[in-house]
Amino acid sequence: MFSIDRLMRLSSIIPVLTVPDPARAQPLARELVARGCRVLEVTLRTPAALEVIAEMAKVEGAVVGAGTVLNPRDLEASLEAGAKFIVSPGLTEPLTRAALECGIAYLPGVANAGDIMRGLDFELDHFKFFPAMASGGIPALKALAAPFARCRFCPTGGVTEATAPDWLALEQVLCVGGSWVADGL
Numbered sequence: 001m002f003s004i005d006r007l008m009r010l011s012s013i014i015p016v017l018t019v020p021d022p023a024r025a026q027p028l029a030r031e032l033v034a035r036g037c038r039v040l041e042v043t044l045r046t047p048a049a050l051e052v053i054a055e056m057a058k059v060e061g062a063v064v065g066a067g068t069v070l071n072p073r074d075l076e077a078s079l080e081a082g083a084k085f086i087v088s089p090g091l092t093e094p095l096t097r098a099a100l101e102c103g104i105a106y107l108p109g110v111a112n113a114g115d116i117m118r119g120l121d122f123e124l125d126h127f128k129f130f131p132a133m134a135s136g137g138i139p140a141l142k143a144l145a146a147p148f149a150r151c152r153f154c155p156t157g158g159v160t161e162a163t164a165p166d167w168l169a170l171e172q173v174l175c176v177g178g179s180w181v182a183d184g185l
């Protein structure tokens with residue numbers, strides 16, 4: 001089992017994938033792994049998402065997880081599909097308790113100090129900063145990170161190929177996520 005810290009250090013860019021057709025899953029995962037993206041987040045935003053996770057998980061070198069996980073039911077379904085980690089746009093108590101209980105690598109979304117403090121109450125210190133650009137971009141994350149020095153972040157939402165290096169230059173940013181990574185694939 002991967003810890004969330006190990007997972008976030010595995011590859012610095014995490015493709016956020018919304019794949020409606022399971023037949024596309026394996027070729028897409030192979031292409032992304034060949035480009036150095038081993039960690040693949042498949043959002044639960046299409047009816048095919050769980051099948052896509054199961055198909056991508058068969059690709060050598062790929063570490064596949066579920067995104068847009070909103071509640072314990074989504075978590076359960078993701079685990080059954082073979083997800084190795086889960087990502088959520090926010091941080092709720094029911095999902096956090098369920099994720100901690102089963103021990104899966106868990107990346108909840110935070111956008112402000114209160115969110116981070118609720119995560120710390122659960123001894124979480126790795127977060128998705130979401131939506132990264134709409135929440136104020138790099139200046140906002142720098143300001144937020146200052147009082148929470150031990151926390152590490154994966155900014156997602158409005159990050160682009162051009163801005164990814166600027167985010168990754170921040171000490172507290174271990175990786176970035178984005179849908180742009182799979183554009184045109």
Ligand code: 3PG
Nearest residue numbers: 016156157158178179180
């Ligand atoms: C996510 O769910 O993480 C975002 O929708 C990805 O945001 P992006 O499309 O701006 O990269």
